[in-house]
Amino acid sequence: MDPNKRVILSCKDVIKQYRQYDVTVTAVDRATFEIYDGEFVAIMGPSGSGKSTLLHICAGLDRPNSGSITVRGSDICSMGPDDLAEFRGNYLGMIFQNHNLIPQFTAMENILIPTLMCNRPDFSYEEHFRKLVATLNIADRLHHLPSELSGGQQQRVAIARALINRPQVVFADEPTGNLDRANADEVMELLLRTKEVMNQTLIMVTHDMKLAERADRILVMENGRIEAKRK
Amino acid sequence: MGYRKPYYNEDHKLVRYGIGDAVADAATFIRRFFAWRNIRHAFAGVIKGARGYAVFYAALILIQSLFWTVWLICDSRIAAMRAEADSGCDWNVTVEGLTHDEWVECYNGSLMFADEQKPSERGYVSYTVSSYYNAQSEVRYRVRARLISDSPAEASKFTARYGFEGEAVTVTVSERTEVYYRVAACRKNAVLTTVGLGVLSAVILLLLFLIRTNQFKFTYGIYMAFGAGFEKLLETAAWEMFAVSVLTFVPAALFSVLLFLLVLRGGGGSLAAGSLLSLPRIAGALCWTLSIVFVSVIPAVRILSASTPVKLLSAADNSNYVSSPRVSFRIFGKSFPFHYECFSFLRLRKYYIAVLSAAVLFTTLFSSGLLIADMRRTEQEFELPQFTVTATEGIDVSDIEVLDDIEGLKYVRWSTPVSATACASHAVLTRSQARSISGDTVNAQQDGMVASNGFRYIELSEELLYEVNVRGAWDVAEGDLSSVLSDADTAAVSLYVNNRQRLNIHAGDTLILAALRAQGAPIDYTRADKRWILSRQIADCYFVFYEVTVGAVVDTGSTGDEFSVVVSPELFSKLTGRSGEITSLELVFEPGATHAQIDEARDTVSAQLGGYEGFALGNTGRDFELAADSSQSPVAGIIYGSVAVMLVSPLVWMFAQIHFGYKRRKEMYILSAMGAADRDLSSLFLWSGALLSALACVFTLVFTSLLRRLIFFFINEYLPSLGFGRGIRYDYVFPWWGLLVCVAVSSAAAVISTYLPFRSWVRDRDLRRRAEAGADGE
Secondary structure, eight states, X not given: OOTTSOEEEEEEXXXXXXXXXXXXXXXXXXXXXXXXXTOEEEEEOXXXXXXXXXXXXXXXXXXXXXXXXXXXXXXXXXXXHHXXXXXXXXXXXXXXXXXXXXXXXXXXXXXXXXXXXXXOTTSOHHHHHHHHHHHTTOGGGTTSOGGGSOHHHHHHHHHHHHHTTOOSEEEEESTTTTSOHHHHHHHHHHHHHHHHHHTOEEEEEOSOHHHHTTSSEEEEEETTEXXXXXX | OOOSSOEEOTXXXXXXXXXXXXXXXXXXXXXXXXXXXXXXXXXXXXXXXXXXXXXXXXXXXXXXXXXHHHHHHHHHHHHHHHHHHHHHOXXXXXXXXXXXXXXXXXXXXXXXXXXXXXXXXXXXXXXXXXXXXXXXXXXXXXXXXXXXXXXXXXXXXXXXXXXXXXXXXXXXXXXXXXXXXXXXXXXXXXXXXXXXXXXXXXXXXXXHHHHHHHHTHHHHHHHHHTTOOHHHHXXXXXXXXXXXXXXXXXXXXXXXXXXXXXXXXXXXXHHHHHHHTOHHHHHHXXXXXXXXXXXXXXXXXXXXXXXXXXXXXXXXXXXXXXXXXXXXXXXXXXOTTHHHHHHHHHHTHHHHXXXXXXXXXXXXXXXXXXXXXXXXXXXXXXXXXXXXXXXXXXXXXXXXXXXXGSTTEEEEEEOOOEETTTTTXXXXXXXXXXXXXXXXXEEOSSTTEEEEOOEEEEEOOHHHHHHHHTTOSSEEEEEOTTHXXXXXXXXXXXXXXXXXXXXXXXXXXXXXXXXXXXXXXXXXXXOSOHHHHHHHHHHHOXXXXXXXXXXXXXXXXXXXXXXXXXXXXXHHHHHHSSXXXXXXXXXXXXXXXXXXXXXXXXXXXXXXXXXXXXXXXXXXXXXXXXHHHHTSOHHHHHHHHHHHHHHHHHHHXXXXXXXXXXXXXXXXXXXXXXXXXXXXXXXXXXXHHHHHHHHHHHHHHXXXXXXXXXXXXXXXXXXXXXXXXOSOOOOOOOOHHHHHHHHXXXXXXXXXXXXXXXXXXXXXXXXXXXXXXXXXXX
16 A cells, blocks of 8 residues: 555544343454555455444444544544534445435435535535436436335445545445345446546445455454454 | 534644634524525425324414414403403592592692693593592592503502692502503413413424434434434424424414304404404414424434434334343244234333323323313302401491492401410310321320310301301301300311311311410410410410310311311300401402492492501402403313313324334234234234223323322412412312213224224235236236
8 A cells, every 4th residue: 555645544442332131242342444545445254243333433323432433534433413414424425235215215316315414505416416327327217216226226326325425435335235246246346436536435345255356455354353454 | 513623624734613613603504594495395395295294283283273372362351351441440540538628739739730731741531529428427539530541650640740648548540550460460371371381382392203203213314324413404304393383373373263262152253353463473473383393393303413323224113112122032922913912012112101101191181171170160159359358446347237238249258366376275186186287286284185276266246147157158068157156165167277178077076175264484475386385385374174066167268377266256255365356358249240339339348447447448359350251261261272282192192103003014014924814913903002092091090190189289288378379279070071081082092093004004015916916917
């Protein structure tokens, strides 16, 4: 990695524990790593190893019990809920494993949710939106409800939603987990293309070794710990 | 708003948050909040999605109706009192007791010249002068003036400006001026009621909002994941509620007019129209509603925004309510669907507790409203005096008898109270008789008995007995009061102190009354502790004891913190060492007495009793209260209001349950796929409804009883013990029909709210099946 590149995300001694009845489960155990601007990092590991939890914490969707996470130089753990929400809207994008599209909204409405939430009137969405839906090949499905879309189309809508605000860091939680190989490859291509075009940092949780091999770095998790960092 | 903590900007420079940033943030917030787009979206959302907002439409119609109804009733009372004052007297101030010389001096000094001026300059519109004879048969002059304003300050100015002074000159203001105070009091009550209802309304809306945010956790979770914070969520929710408030404004006003006309027993249409079209009232209603909306929306949104998106997204199926999966697993080996639903009930207990609390709260408020309505009815029926007369010199009974000729007078109430402490007397009671006042008693000289001096003696004369027996001045609960006069060893007792029954005595019981014979060691009577004084008296004084039989148990009206012992004049003299002196009177009028009669009565009483030393005549304004009450039905108003509050209960319940039922669709599909029949699934919903209904009934009964007891104690006993209240004692009633309504409403709401989601599920399933069949056919 180029030493001149700046750190975009820094995670230090992050611990996340859940209390289930009398047992304390440690989902993330002292995770420490750094991710550089424009990097593509894959997080791998067996089910229940804490990958998604770590991703949610890094994306500011959940809070750790201890440790610190710095994104773009700001400690997101010390931010209040409102500041963190605004930070998420402005700089971070999230692609959920199971799409998480709002069923009552059409594809277009789902994609435009982040623009409404961030209230950035100086931002030109229209052109960006058109390019995005053209790139993702969903222009003809914009007025359909999620239930009327295939799994691949739903995932593309979810990707468009994550990218509409031009986030600096994109978090993807098994974005191809529910797709067949052809669709998975297509979605991955799209993600990498938009990453290059928008100069984004991509952090992706995946079980797919073939996809992970395309990453700049792979973080391997086991029992909540980052066991290995490898290419 | 910006980041309040220091942060690094795009150029990696540390940015600190200052006052300028705060001002800029506030300006941004205001600009964003009042963006036309927000308002447009809110209106479009609540109109297009009217079904989803139905409960908010209903709640806001109800909330706004409460405001309008309270103020329409207030306006009508004020109008009735003003009309009564207008019809009753054409003057504001009465100056009485002027001698001829004093009157001439006033007239020649200033009044004569003022007559030439304009009313606005001289301060009065007109005046009349009349002469009358006072108690000493001397000619006196009375001046009555209609002032340019009904304000009390104007009356003071008038008397000062025209020099109405003299040794025996009295100045009284008429009902026209009195009405000023009453209008202010009426408005104050309306404001307090509005504030109380505002708090209640905010609770209702908050509950509905919490239910809504709970049901739409997934959607809110997505919003928050993509940048929505407190401000964004607030502006969406607040504008939506604003839109609903605006859309329901006119229907609510019309609904309240309907309610108002019911309360008014017909009539009042023009008054209602006048109030509804008054701009300040419309502005007040809007402000009130919007305040409630904000007060209720802000905490709900704050709670929501404090949560993390992951928590909201993972709780989309209400699984946060599923507090113990292990409990759910216990269904294995148990019958389906009853046991399944019982465990579901346990599994979802937090949700059910929230729903039950809402239901029970509003049905309890309804039941309490019925109690308050009943208390109001008692107040209306209670015979409060129009005039109170006090004098430092004892009033002669023959003078009181003259008052009987006053037209419209129902009776004169008087008594001759002498405190037992003042005459160093006490009563000896059994412990059983004094059980409720054991804290105020000391051990008596007689074994096993206790002594109390917390009572007063009243002398029963023939005249007083006549007032009681013939004209109903007191209530006789037990026995025959006339036995007190016919039998020297008989007394009557009142049981209540501050509306609380303190003595356990019945007609036929024996009571020992002690009269001081000789004082031993000196006692400090200035001490406030009556028990200490009594214990010293028992230890150091000599008493003569009179054993009397309780001939009657009576209710002598307000007795302060002492009960009464009514005895014959002979016994009164022996016990107190003095004869009974009447120093206070209460004149009670027939409800239909006219103003002219009341006005004339005032003159008669002044003429007849004005000569007594320390004479003072007070007007309680009872005629105004009766006039205001007769113009409408406050009891009916309270009952309608209570019913309206109770209607919130099924509203909240059904809203929550129906949404919750939809959430359980997936569960139903899974159970159906596992082989559960429609019958079983419908049973699930019905069991849920039945269990909920049963619990609601039980909790409603318990909480209703508790709250009613509390309200009753507060109004009937606690306030009188602090010196508030007018000596009215209320009956504690528990209307079975009100409880039946509560139970019926709870049951109906539970059954309907569980049946509707089931029907919806069946419809949804059938549609899917048909769609699948159609697809197969193709």
